[in-house]
Amino acid sequence: MADPEMNTDKLISALAADAKERPTSLSLVWYCSTAGAVALAALVCFAMVDVRSDFATAVESWRVLFKFAAAIALAIGAFGLAREISRPEGDWRAWRLTLALAPALLLAGVAIELAVAPVDGWLARALGHNSLTCMISILLIGIGPLVLLLLAVRHGASTKPGLAGVIAGLTAGGIAAGLYASHCTDDSPFFVALWYSLSVAGLAGIGAIAGRYFARW
Numbered sequence: 413m414a415d416p417e418m419n420t421d422k423l424i425s426a427l428a429a430d431a432k433e434r435p436t437s438l439s440l441v442w443y444c445s446t447a448g449a450v451a452l453a454a455l456v457c458f459a460m461v462d463v464r465s466d467f468a469t470a471v472e473s474w475r476v477l478f479k480f481a482a483a484i485a486l487a488i489g490a491f492g493l494a495r496e497i498s499r500p501e502g503d504w505r506a507w508r509l510t511l512a513l514a515p516a517l518l519l520a521g522v523a524i525e526l527a528v529a530p531v532d533g534w535l536a537r538a539l540g541h542n543s544l545t546c547m548i549s550i551l552l553i554g555i556g557p558l559v560l561l562l563l564a565v566r567h568g569a570s571t572k573p574g575l576a577g578v579i580a581g582l583t584a585g586g587i588a589a590g591l592y593a594s595h596c597t598d599d600s601p602f603f604v605a606l607w608y609s610l611s612v613a614g615l616a617g618i619g620a621i622a623g624r625y626f627a628r629w
Contacts (some may be wrong), residue, residue: 487586577623
């Protein structure tokens with residue numbers, strides 16, 4: 413009786429060999445897809461909303477800088493992880509720590525806000541003024557980039573298409589959140605941790621479903 417583990421190893425090796433034989437390198441596909449994702453997200457974002465009128469002074473606040481830092485950390489960490497997991501032989505374990513930087517920043521921001529903000533204002537800061545608009549906007553901005561990133565996942569012949577789709581969704585969410593942050597006037601880490609995270613989770617969920625069917629090899 414054949415050893416299932418040996419069959420799995422052979423399958424992974426075959427997929428890896430097939431991926432290497434493709435005329436277009438996977439790295440090039442990923443960088444082009446990601447550049448296209450950022451450009452498309454920017455186009456959609458600034459077609460929908462404007463940069464906040466007080467942006468020049470707002471970026472002097474640690475809360476505004478925190479929003480950008482968390483989004484960029486998520487986009488970079490998820491990009492690296494998605495690129496590795498899209499390859500059958502990819503070593504994606506090291507990127508898990510990089511991806512963990514984004515939630516660590518969120519937790520740190522929330523902890524600082526808990527320490528400096530009055531208790532009676534916590535709920536108002538968490539709810540903000542534009543929670544529904546924020547969620548919908550980030551989802552709409554991130555859908556197009558997610559499609560482009562899933563194309564890159566498919567090109568790489570991932571053995572974990574569902575998980576790769578999740579990470580592609582996180583990448584798209586980080587890109588969308590970073591761009592939308594230039595418009596959003598709700599700057600509290602409470603708001604970001606709640607509503608931005610829900611939007612990104614939505615894109616990750618869409619990526620999981622799409623990845624299983626669209627990026628399956």
